[in-house]
Amino acid sequence: MAEVLVVTSGKGGVGKTTSTASLGVALAQSGQKVVIVDFDVGLRNLDLIMGAERRVVFDLINVVQGDAKLAQALIRDKRVDTLSLLAASQTRDKDALSEEGVERVIGELREKFDWVICDSPAGIEKGAALAMKYADRAVVVTNPEVSSVRDSDRIIGLLDSKTAKAERGERMEKQLLLTRYDPVRAERGDMLKTDDVLEILSIPLLGIIPDSEEVLKASNLGSPVTLSSPTSAPARAYFDAAKRLRGETVPMTVHSDKSGLLGRLFGRRVA
């Protein structure tokens, strides 16, 4: 039975696309059939983060509107063969997406894959609403920073009221992915701690991705951090999160690249 997962946040720039790509790779490497779908129509970037920007011929809009078959639009990853990408359109408007069309495409993807991961655009407009509409569960990506936490709270409210699952009276499963976390600054009292964010948003924690220069290097290369630098701290954190998505129990650690005293000290600290 396929799981449809939306990666959302409200605020832009917190790491939705990076997390979609990294989790997609991690799940696919564990043998699961995964498709990552870019819902950011007009501002697509998942193709670029995946290094597939020159392979996009047909996109989500073409499939939604019936101009291309799903099989023509799916881009098979060259490095992980159980991973596929469905790109967003760069030239069209988000109004080209319809509820019926998205529901049909998600339904078709459910039959082909174990995981359908929808990368939501920022904001709470149509694109974001459609990305979450037919999801079974949600990953809320949040930075330990006031505006990101506030926007995540708003998104959680929408997940609980505007999704097809909520409208059927079912409970939407939501998990928090805390990104760009710096345990040293949090310990110093200059960054919200994991517990602060969890207490405010009151949803369970999927993982803590440490702030790391490896993430920017990975996007420079067009290769998600779980592929380009699998032993780095953020990659290990994404692998842990992917295991938790599959229902495994993994102890919650803040991974660290630093081998120094501070890194060792805070690296083991459990949220």
Next chain:
Amino acid sequence: MSLFGFLTRRSTAPVARDRLQILLSHERAFVGGNDLAATLQEEILRVIAKHIAIDRDKVKVNLDRGESFSTLEIDVEMPTDEEVRARA
């Protein structure tokens, strides 16, 4: 900043946490309460209109959510005797 300012430096994260907690408790109430006030206004208006000829603009319903308690304020301006007589 004083010479020994670093010794008394206050951390900023607790301020962020407190501000968020206060802000979000209001925003959560507001998002849910906005429709409630409109619904109440419409229903109260209908009940009053059954018994008294009343101007739609003269019924005001306000929902004010405070930290310790919330108030529902219903303000109905009754027509004066002259207005009632004029209409009759």
